[in-house]
Amino acid sequence: MQLRTYCVETWGCQMNVLDSQRLEGELRTLGLVTAARAEEADVVLLNTCSVRDKAVQKVLTRLGELRRARREAGRPQLTGLCGCVAEQEGARLLASHADLAFVLGPGRIGDLRAAIRAAVSSQQREWTGFAPQQDPDALPIDRTGSHRHFVTAVRGCSQHCTFCVVPYTRGHEQSRPLEAIVREVEHIGTVQPGSEITLLGQTVNAYRCPETGADFADLLEKLAEGSGFWRLQFLTSHPKFFTDKLIRILSRIPRRGRYLHLPLQSGSSAILRRMRRGYTREEYLELVSRIRTALPDVTLSTDIIVGFPGESEADFAETLTAVEAVRFGQLYAFVYSPRPRTPAARYPDRVSRAVASRRIEQLFALQGEIQRQLNRALVGSTVEVLVDGPARRGEGVWQGRGDDNRVVNFAAWPGIQAGSLVPMRITDATAHALLGEPVQQPACAAEALSGT
Numbered sequence: 255m256q257l258r259t260y261c262v263e264t265w266g267c268q269m270n271v272l273d274s275q276r277l278e279g280e281l282r283t284l285g286l287v288t289a290a291r292a293e294e295a296d297v298v299l300l301n302t303c304s305v306r307d308k309a310v311q312k313v314l315t316r317l318g319e320l321r322r323a324r325r326e327a328g329r330p331q332l333t334g335l336c337g338c339v340a341e342q343e344g345a346r347l348l349a350s351h352a353d354l355a356f357v358l359g360p361g362r363i364g365d366l367r368a369a370i371r372a373a374v375s376s377q378q379r380e381w382t383g384f385a386p387q388q389d390p391d392a393l394p395i396d397r398t399g400s401h402r403h404f405v406t407a408v409r410g411c412s413q414h415c416t417f418c419v420v421p422y423t424r425g426h427e428q429s430r431p432l433e434a435i436v437r438e439v440e441h442i443g444t445v446q447p448g449s450e451i452t453l454l455g456q457t458v459n460a461y462r463c464p465e466t467g468a469d470f471a472d473l474l475e476k477l478a479e480g481s482g483f484w485r486l487q488f489l490t491s492h493p494k495f496f497t498d499k500l501i502r503i504l505s506r507i508p509r510r511g512r513y514l515h516l517p518l519q520s521g522s523s524a525i526l527r528r529m530r531r532g533y534t535r536e537e538y539l540e541l542v543s544r545i546r547t548a549l550p551d552v553t554l555s556t557d558i559i560v561g562f563p564g565e566s567e568a569d570f571a572e573t574l575t576a577v578e579a580v581r582f583g584q585l586y587a588f589v590y591s592p593r594p595r596t597p598a599a600r601y602p603d604r605v606s607r608a609v610a611s612r613r614i615e616q617l618f619a620l621q622g623e624i625q626r627q628l629n630r631a632l633v634g635s636t637v638e639v640l641v642d643g644p645a646r647r648g649e650g651v652w653q654g655r656g657d658d659n660r661v662v663n664f665a666a667w668p669g670i671q672a673g674s675l676v677p678m679r680i681t682d683a684t685a686h687a688l689l690g691e692p693v694q695q696p697a698c699a700a701e702a703l704s705g706t
């Protein structure tokens with residue numbers, strides 16, 4: 255079978271987005287080019303996420319669709335299962351699905367070539383677990399066509415929150431050497447100046463350089479000395495590791511993004527304890543207060559799990575009051591779903607689906623109103639917007655994001671380009687997006703850098 259084209263489908267978090275870029279980098283070095291659709295590709299990689307339930311079901315549905323398309327077209331195709339579902343359920347799926355060429359867990363991306371070679375010679379193989387000799391950050395990353403770039407600072411996680419699969423699918427926490435991160439960011443700044451850089455880690459602010467012992471604040475300070483990027487962001491901060499030193503450094507470095515994702519998970523200290531999060535409601539709210547005092551321009555976003563085992567009406571009410579108190583700019587909420595191998599999956603006192611659904615609706619209604627008010631307050635202000643491309647809805651409407659991560663929609667103009675950095679006046683707002691118009695002649699982000 256001759257392999258000429260590929261398609262990588264990505265589900266889940268930014269880690270998966272970056273892993274997909276690594277997978278694509280490897281496929282390109284093998285001489286493959288992108289296909290317009292997965293159905294037309296010789297190699298299809300499904301880079302999956304298992305953080306929520308129905309992950310396996312989604313994979314099976316997609317495999318079925320690809321199988322039908324192959325039959326109709328009468329052509330062969332190699333299908334590989336990657337990501338966290340591959341790590342957790344790969345062996346089982348490989349055994350039951352003959353049309354799955356291989357499974358490749360997040361810790362084995364460096365084995366993609368070997369997996370493809372084996373598949374071409376009709377050997378179905380499982381590549382899971384962790385290969386300590388492999389450095390995924392040494393793999394080529396296909397960063398073409400993007401002006402938002404992810405750079406790994408910390409891989410894996412060792413926190414073992416009781417609901418979370420990440421420590422099982424991505425392994426224990428490992429920080430990259432500071433110099434390697436600085437070199438990567440400098441390289442991006444050279445080849446794609448004006449980009450947004452987002453440092454990644456499940457607990458990114460737990461960063462500790464394995465060579466020098468430098469912490470996350472030191473890393474940010476060092477990176478801020480560079481000038482090739484537009485804004486420096488990072489995901490995801492753990493409240494437990496948000497030190498006063500980090501706040502101090504953030505308050506004085508240039509080109510810091512104004513977006514800070516700080517998962518709360520629950521507003522009840524009792525539930526936080528059951529989640530093994532390592533902070534109380536009071537400590538979280540006190541941290542927010544310290545951050546807001548030092549960084550008044552920052553927009554906070556958060557994650558909330560609704561219906562965690564044992565969550566009473568009183569616990570949930572505490573989540574609502576915490577959300578009211580903080581007034582997050584964005585909030586991602588999910589109904590709790592038990593994940594394999596996690597302690598919480600064995601907890602008693604399950605909250606019924608009906609109760610959890612009612613609670614999450616209540617939370618979304620509250621957050622929707624807060625977001626509407628916060629966004630409306632921005633009407634008349636000017637924000638710098640990094641243009642992403644055409645919006646999903648509306649002919650001639652494009653969208654981008656400000657450095658606080660808010661979506662801004664606007665009417666396109668002749669010659670508009672993704673990656674442009676455009677100051678926009680906000681003319682209208684809903685709970686989920688701002689409407690803007692350029693206040694001056696649009697300029698390329700790279701050209702505008704000198705003025706930032």
Ligand code: SF4
Binds near residue numbers: 412419456
């Ligand atoms: S900190 Fe907790 S929720 Fe976040 S990745 Fe680690 S175990 Fe999961």
